[in-house]
Amino acid sequence: MTYDWNGSLADGFAILLGRPLGDFDRQATYALYYSCSDLAQELFDEKFDPGVLARGEIVHPPYPSISILGELLEGWDLIAPHWSIDLGRSLFRAGDTGEGAALGLPQLDEGMTGADLGRELVERQWKPRKLRKTFPEIDFRIHTDGSLYDAMRAATATMTGPGEIFETGPVHGVEARWEQALAALPDTELREHLSNLCRDEQTARSDGAYYLGARDPGLQSGAPVVAAWRIGEGQAFSAVVQS
Template sequence: MTAPRRSTVSHWDDLLGHAFGLLLGRPLTEFDPAATYAVFHYDDETAGEALGALDPAELVAEVSGPSEDRGGAWLGPERWVPDLTGSAFVAKSVRPAALKALLATPADSGPAVVFGRDLGRALLEGALRRDELSPDAFRLYPVLLLRPRTDGSLLDAMRAATFTMSAPNGLTDIEETLARHGYLQPGASAVDPRWEPVLNQLDDDALRRHLRGLCLNAHLARSAGAYYLGPGECPADLQPIADLPGSTAIAGWEFGEGQGATLVVAVKDPHSR
């Protein structure tokens, strides 16, 4: 029983590794194998209120292991196992004085970035009060940039970013959905022309259809799927992560009309601090 299972996993590792290399413009083996790769996600519906709903103990609860698919029909963060210790909180328009000792950014200007682990410890130890993080009723808490649990490899980060954690299970066909609801004419392509020839190199039909839904043109990506910015590109809402010392943007996606964004990034891992 175990041998066939290992064979299946290896087969999909190979398929996904090849697909991700095409999307990134070079094989995964050409990226630094010693680096830590992570995913961060911005969701405008929850990002500014998340801290108010979290128990500080959740921010220091260690998680480890590879990505995992919690299921669901949509390509969204509910399918991930969250890693709140490694997630980032960003104060963009206000820099509460209470954050100063916790900053991951050395500069006095620009967004204030604090990792969940440090914020949770300060709250639990009483060094920081939650009301200090929202100075008045018109200002939100620091914005959550959610990090899903992954094992630190580029392969697993790309799995999480593309919602292929349980492939071949959990794959979608967003183009078919768009056509069924009248947003796309039968036989027409919804894919950004930049990525059409890239995705056509994939032999597995289900995987190709799934990834096409994450490479839609900018117009159709407003209503479903995602718009792939490309290798080395970072969505604006996640720029504070890419700007951290030791960080390098690997690939970025945008969802809707600015409502969401995902970044794969090589990081100086806050877990190691």
């Protein structure tokens, strides 16, 4: 009998979501966003090309057209360096209200898409470092096919097949309720991989991630959250939303 990897993933996602994927609105579009406050502050340096934003590029690892992004993701996150990122549809906002207006870009206080921000930077011929004064917040939109299944695959780094999931480290400190729930998965590799993304709050500060369920971790879009994770000391999060 052929092993049904896609079926196993769907079972794992159903455990995390509390219901089967088929119970969600199939006509809706689902997206994955990733935010890291430390990374956002460092992104706008001399290596940053605003034209990449203005063109609304979808960039793929190792991000040759925006190398600083690849360098930062490698340093801050385990999963993020494997994503393709839709820069044009990513969201940018001043971290402190009024900082955008003080800079002469009041739209940034309300939030701008990457494409809109890039066009402003190009037209004004601003150096990207100027944006650091606004303490920017960025919700990177991960490129997926719009389905809940694909958004969850990206969020959990299960985009590859069985035997190809990258290592997330030894399984420990898993929150008890998720350890018990995920025990129903017969695939050891998948069970351990998803368990690493369901650690308790203390363990997740240094390893894996803390699963928030459908709680909003602080997204700019305000879209309904389907699943979210807090990463590290709380400076980063990822969230699957229905848009």
